[in-house]
Amino acid sequence: MPELPEVETVRRGLAPAMEGDVIARAEVNRPDLRWPFPANMADRLTGKRVLRLRRRSKYILADLDSGETALIHLGMSGRMLVSGDPLGQFVHDHPAAQKHDHVVLHMENGARITFNDPRRFGAMDLFATDQAEAHPLLATIGPEPFGNSFDEPYLVAALTGRKTPMKTVLLDQKTIAGLGNIYVCEALFRSQIHPTRPACRVSKDRISRLVPIIRTVLSDAIEAGGSSLRDFRQADGELGYFQHSFDVYGREGAPCRTPGCTSTIRRIVQSGRSTFYCPSCQR
């Protein structure tokens, strides 16, 4: 469930506890999540300084002073807990270990980072920093929505000739990085594009509107995540999925919020996933 905004919120929550500090000890409680952890992961993390935390799509990347980069993917149910931060940004004590605490990073500064993931769709990997762009998980990912290479000409080219439904195309990480089921539904609603419409049959005008709409949908959510971050700092330190209000996602049968529209939100299934949309507003 964590999509780009949630992952960015997690990255921002981890940064003050990790950037510039040394991993004093890495506790690895199982051999794998979705895939086996890389060989000797605990040893390769221990004693390394985190130079910076980056994000690419839905992946968090921690560049280490060993020349390696640690990749963290939250999958569907992954959460991060920050506790015991001596800088006072996370004021609570270390909590008792929970079920599904798979990896715990003990920082030299006293902070503790706990990666908890009940469904184990998450992942971790380690590789040479200068090989990051060639990593199989990162190599085929499309442009970042906030990057310069995501613009109208790019999106027009990416949609041209594609008969695939718009919903499916935007969910494809090769088209654009970081969108998941929720924000695709929201972006299509705001741009009034019907989710089943073949990509090649969306007008250039609508496509050009879609570019800023995707950015706004995501930045609104990041802003909401930022406010929940401030709450986390006072509360339990848990970083992951946050409450956010949606126009269509999860609102099957509820009234459309477009002023003057009397329709109710519908749910259909596309390639095995729920799509929510307004049958009147989206064409």
Place this chain on the structure above:
DNA sequence: AAGTAGTCCTGAGTGC
């Protein structure tokens, strides 16, 4: 090549 279906996993929710 492009598109779809199946797969992994656990917990929450629902119906009987």
Place this chain on the structure above:
DNA sequence: TGCACTCAGGACTACT
């Protein structure tokens, strides 16, 4: 109360 069942979904793999 408990059991069986369905659903959630990111992203890979294996088909058509």
